[in-house]
Amino acid sequence: MLGFLLRLLPFWVREPVLIAIGSVLGVRLMYFAVRDHRLVPAGLGVVFLVFTAIHVHTVVRALRARRNPSPASTASEAAVHAAVQPQPQPGNQPQPQPQPQPQPGTQAGFGPPPGPGAPKKDHNAWAQAVAAVALFGVIGAVLWAGPRFMPSGDNTPHPASCSDGTHEELPKAFKQTPQPVTGEELCKALNRPDLAKLLGTPGETASSASGNNNTALLTDGKVAQPDAEVAFDTYTVHVSATYDDLSTAQYVKLMKFGNETDIKTLSVLGRPAVLSSDHTMKLEINLATDGGSGGPVQQGPLARTLSVALDRHDRGGYCDITVWSASGALPNDAVLLDIARKVLPSIPERPAR
Numbered sequence: 001m002l003g004f005l006l007r008l009l010p011f012w013v014r015e016p017v018l019i020a021i022g023s024v025l026g027v028r029l030m031y032f033a034v035r036d037h038r039l040v041p042a043g044l045g046v047v048f049l050v051f052t053a054i055h056v057h058t059v060v061r062a063l064r065a066r067r068n069p070s071p072a073s074t075a076s077e078a079a080v081h082a083a084v085q086p087q088p089q090p091g092n093q094p095q096p097q098p099q100p101q102p103q104p105g106t107q108a109g110f111g112p113p114p115g116p117g118a119p120k121k122d123h124n125a126w127a128q129a130v131a132a133v134a135l136f137g138v139i140g141a142v143l144w145a146g147p148r149f150m151p152s153g154d155n156t157p158h159p160a161s162c163s164d165g166t167h168e169e170l171p172k173a174f175k176q177t178p179q180p181v182t183g184e185e186l187c188k189a190l191n192r193p194d195l196a197k198l199l200g201t202p203g204e205t206a207s208s209a210s211g212n213n214n215t216a217l218l219t220d221g222k223v224a225q226p227d228a229e230v231a232f233d234t235y236t237v238h239v240s241a242t243y244d245d246l247s248t249a250q251y252v253k254l255m256k257f258g259n260e261t262d263i264k265t266l267s268v269l270g271r272p273a274v275l276s277s278d279h280t281m282k283l284e285i286n287l288a289t290d291g292g293s294g295g296p297v298q299q300g301p302l303a304r305t306l307s308v309a310l311d312r313h314d315r316g317g318y319c320d321i322t323v324w325s326a327s328g329a330l331p332n333d334a335v336l337l338d339i340a341r342k343v344l345p346s347i348p349e350r351p352a353r
Contacts, residue, residue, distance in 0.1 A: 015059045022052030160209040162187035162228070173215050173224040177243045179348045180224050183211030187228035189346035190239050190339075196232060198338050199323070200331055204232045216242055235331065237339065238322040241347055245316040248272040248309040264333075268340050273308040275333055280324055301328040306336040310350040317350050319343075 029045030032038070163184055174180050191209045196202055208231045216223040227240035246254075252274050255263055260276040267273060280300035303324035310317035321340050323331060 011062065015055050015062075018055045019052055019059070022048045022055065026052060160191070160206045160230070162191050162209045162211055168213065170213055171215055171221060171224065173219075173222055173243075174213060174226075176222075177224045178351050180243055181226055181241055181347050183213045183226040183228055185211070185346065186226055186239050186241065186343075187211030187230070189343045190228050190237060191230050192342060194342075195230060195237070195339070198342070199232065199235050199237070199335060201232060201234045204234060206230050206232055216244060219244070234327075234329075235323055235325050239319065239343060241310065241317070241319045243310070243317045243350070246318070247314045247316055248274060248307065248318055249314065251307060251318060268306070268308050268337060269344055270312045271309045271344075272314050273306060273340075275336070276305050276307070277302055277330075278305065279303070300324075301326060302330060304330045304333070304336060306333075306340055308340055308344060310347065312349065313352075315350055315352065319347060 026045045026048030029041045029048060033040075033042035033045060170182070174182070187209055188211075191206060192198075195206070196204045209229070211228040212226065214225050214227060215221045216225040224243045225240055227238065229236065229238045231237075249272065252263065252265060255274070255276055258278075260278050262275070262277045264275040265273070266275065280303050281298070301324055303322050305320055305322040307318045307320050310319060319340075321336055321343065323336060323339075
């Protein structure tokens with residue numbers, strides 16, 4: 001379709017258009033080839049530049065032919081002009097023709113003005129060519145420099161999506177729990193546009209986000225424990241809600257018998273809460289061998305967790321918000337508190353039983 005439209009254009013418009021397009025694309029592709037050190041853009045750039053050179057040569061030849069017509073064409077025009085002149089007949093004496101008198105205002109040495117049938121010279125060929133090249137040169141310059149100088153329409157980082165469009169059936173424990181939150185709802189509550197800013201890394205974008213409708217371990221699938229996780233380049237945030245009968249006070253007592261360190265009790269949005277630290281687990285899998293092989297589970301980097309009761313009266317159940325990084329660096333506890341204040345309103349408080 002584009003080729004058909006180009007063929008409909010006059011020669012002095014079509015050729016400059018092709019030259020402008022070929023030169024802009026050729027130079028742009030060569031720029032990419034030099035910047036990225038790739039051969040494919042370089043080859044395509046050479047093709048467009050050769051295409052442009054051919055059309056430039058065609059335009060130059062046409063301009064030369066228009067400016068300096070060939071002698072052969074001049075001779076043929078003279079022969080045709082002589083053929084149409086009346087020839088004298090035998091036996092007849094040519095009658096003397098009256099000589100035209102010079103008209104007032106005419107000067108000797110100047111021929112008669114061209115008649116209505118004389119061909120007119122096209123003095124606009126150069127103007128058309130220059131105007132077309134200039135127009136498409138401006139368009140090419142705008143396309144080239146526009147992304148560099150024009151502000152982007154949206155500079156806000158777009159986090160990864162939580163849902164893949166499929167809805168799995170909830171486990172039986174969720175149906176037996178009053179007003180439980182689902183993994184997808186937790187993911188949407190956690191995967192906020194300002195989560196990276198809350199973590200102190202505003203320039204990062206979430207690389208992955210997921211939510212699951214799990215059940216707690218060692219409960220035979222009777223305790224709902226939905227969770228969600230959002231990962232960035234620096235930090236990973238994990239949120240889970242456990243709908244058991246364990247109160248926060250009892251949970252603190254269990255922590256003192258475990259490996260958790262740096263325990264600190266506090267209140268978040270009027271709910272009992274506790275801060276603790278523990279190491280994550282590290283599992284290495286070697287895919288180079290047949291079938292893959294895994295080493296023993298090792299101790300991973302340190303993680304910081306904020307556990308908050310699911311209701312103000314601490315009737316049982318809690319929400320864990322955990323942050324860790326591969327380097328072992330941890331944000332301040334204030335970061336966990338800020339995340340909790342954003343996520344907890346999306347989790348309904350556990351009703352009285």
